[in-house]
Amino acid sequence: xxxxxxxxxxxxxxxxxxxxxxxxxxxxxxxxxxxxxxxxxxxxxxxxxxxxxxxxxxxxxxxxxxxxxxxxxxxxxxxxxxxxxxxxxxxxxxxxxxxxxxxxxxxxxxxxxxxxxxxxxxxxxxxxxxxxxxxxxxxxxxxxxxxxxxxxxxxxxxxxxxxxxxxxxxxxxxxxxxxxxxxxxxxxxxxxxxxxxxxxxxxxxxxxxxxxxxxxxxxxxxxxxxxxxxxxxxxxxxxxxxxxxxxxxxxxxxxxxxxxxxxxxxxxxxxxxxxxxxxxxxxxxxxxxxxxxxxxxxxxxxxxxxxxxxxxxxxxxxxxxxxxxxxxxxxxxxxxxxxxxxxxxxxxxxxxxxxxxxxxxxxxxxxxxxxxxxxxxxxxxxxxxxxxxxxxxxxxxxxxxxxxxxxxxxxxxxxxxxxxxxxxxxxxxxxxxx
Numbered sequence: 391x392x393x394x395x396x397x398x399x400x401x402x403x404x405x406x407x408x409x410x411x412x413x414x415x416x417x418x419x420x421x422x423x424x425x426x427x428x429x430x431x432x433x434x435x436x437x438x439x440x441x442x443x444x445x446x447x448x449x450x451x452x453x454x455x456x457x458x459x460x461x462x463x464x465x466x467x468x469x470x471x472x473x474x475x476x477x478x479x480x481x482x483x484x485x486x487x488x489x490x491x492x493x494x495x496x497x498x499x500x501x502x503x504x505x506x507x508x509x510x511x512x513x514x515x516x517x518x519x520x521x522x523x524x525x526x527x528x529x530x531x532x533x534x535x536x537x538x539x540x541x542x543x544x545x546x547x548x549x550x551x552x553x554x555x556x557x558x559x560x561x562x563x564x565x566x567x568x569x570x571x572x573x574x575x576x577x578x579x580x581x582x583x584x585x586x587x588x589x590x591x592x593x594x595x596x597x598x599x600x601x602x603x604x605x606x607x608x609x610x611x612x613x614x615x616x617x618x619x620x621x622x623x624x625x626x627x628x629x630x631x632x633x634x635x636x637x638x639x640x641x642x643x644x645x646x647x648x649x650x651x652x653x654x655x656x657x658x659x660x661x662x663x664x665x666x667x668x669x670x671x672x673x674x675x676x677x678x679x680x681x682x683x684x685x686x687x688x689x690x691x692x693x694x695x696x697x698x699x700x701x702x703x704x705x706x707x708x709x710x711x712x713x714x715x716x717x718x719x720x721x722x723x724x725x726x727x728x729x730x731x732x733x734x735x736x737x738x739x740x741x742x743x744x745x746x747x748x749x750x751x752x753x754x755x756x757x758x759x760x761x762x763x764x765x766x767x768x769x770x771x772x773x774x775x776x777x778x779x780x781x782x783x784x785x786x787x788x789x790x791x792x793x794x795x796x797x798x799x800x801x802x803x804x805x806x807x808x809x810x811x812x813x814x815x816x817x818x819x820x821x822x823x824x
Contacts, residue, residue: 409478409654411454412752414447415464417533420480423472425516428525428541439506441513443704450753452647462501466492511704566699589687592653599650603639609646612757613639630768633671637764641757664714665690690721700799706810707802711747715763716740722771734791735779739770741794
């Protein structure tokens with residue numbers, strides 16, 4: 391076995407983190423908080439630029455602690471009460487008074503948030519001007535990755551010139567480019583429990599927000615509606631419906647802006663919900679040891695990262711549908727049998743079924759997509775467990791699972807770039823209608 395255990399643990403530590411609120415507006419608030427700290431005085435003028443994908447994902451989503459939606463309130467929250475040292479939990483320490491001040495700020499001041507002319511998926515630039523000082527902050531590639539910091543003309547951090555070189559170098563040594571799913575699973579099976587025990591925190595965290603969405607109708611109420619339908623006998627109390635219910639309920643609460651953190655995966659809270667909660671549903675029906683559970687979560691998060699490596703961090707397709715659900719189905723299939731052929735087969739079922747699910751931004755409707763993603767994850771694992779597989783070279787399904795994921799990446803990253811532009815334009819046009 392090719393020993394890449396250390397590499398895999400490093401990926402998990404980097405990509406599985408708590409986050410409060412939808413990651414794109416949170417990242418904008420984080421950048422704004424940092425820029426305000428570097429300015430050190432009252433803001434006279436500001437300009438916030440974000441990549442089209444960040445713009446799309448933050449346009450309609452609920453923000454924790456407030457009834458307001460979108461990026462403008464995120465900007466104000468970052469300016470008024472954000473603390474950049476909290477990273478992606480930047481909104482967690484905001485007081486009720488600070489939220490009120492932020493709401494008053496956007497009611498009384500024009501807030502500038504515009505799409506930047508960039509092909510970067512994750513890019514946020516904040517320029518501030520005070521009475522006597524200026525500041526500039528840039529986040530790139532990952533939602534909490536500061537690459538440029540400037541305070542009153544003094545450059546405190548500048549990684550911009552090395553970005554392209556760094557990306558090229560990373561691609562040459564990135565194990566996700568060349569690893570097989572078999573190698574990934576075998577290495578996870580050989581991991582020390584203590585190295586991945588922290589992943590179990592995601593179960594507690596994401597279950598808590600799911601329970602909130604089940605106890606009361608928030609957002610659309612997808613999870614709540616499934617629960618009520620199960621109680622009325624319209625739906626059965628089975629694995630598939632339970633996975634749909636808790637996954638959707640967590641997204642209902644998160645997209646509504648409920649002030650509770652979730653364990654994210656690969657830069658997205660909804661990815662974390664989808665990668666974790668179907669496994670929780672499986673564990674409730676078929677209890678596992680903590681070590682087996684932690685290793686299944688590791689498979690889920692790492693397969694999610696594997697898919698995202700080819701589709702891109704943000705894209706025209708729903709990452710919960712094509713990436714996190716692939717991770718969840720791989721993990722559940724592994725829990726069911728441990729058979730690598732069934733794990734690979736379950737993953738290819740997702741490629742065959744959900745590859746066309748578009749991403750039209752983070753919003754309350756995401757709970758419906760997460761319900762579909764959770765349902766497909768369970769269904770795909772169950773079918774594979776019966777040794778029923780998609781044939782090779784079937785649509786975009788390739789000769790093996792690795793080729794299938796790479797084909798999905800080509801369709802998502804290259805083939806749907808125009809689709810992404812159209813989605814953003816449609817949303818932007820609707821947003822302008824008063």
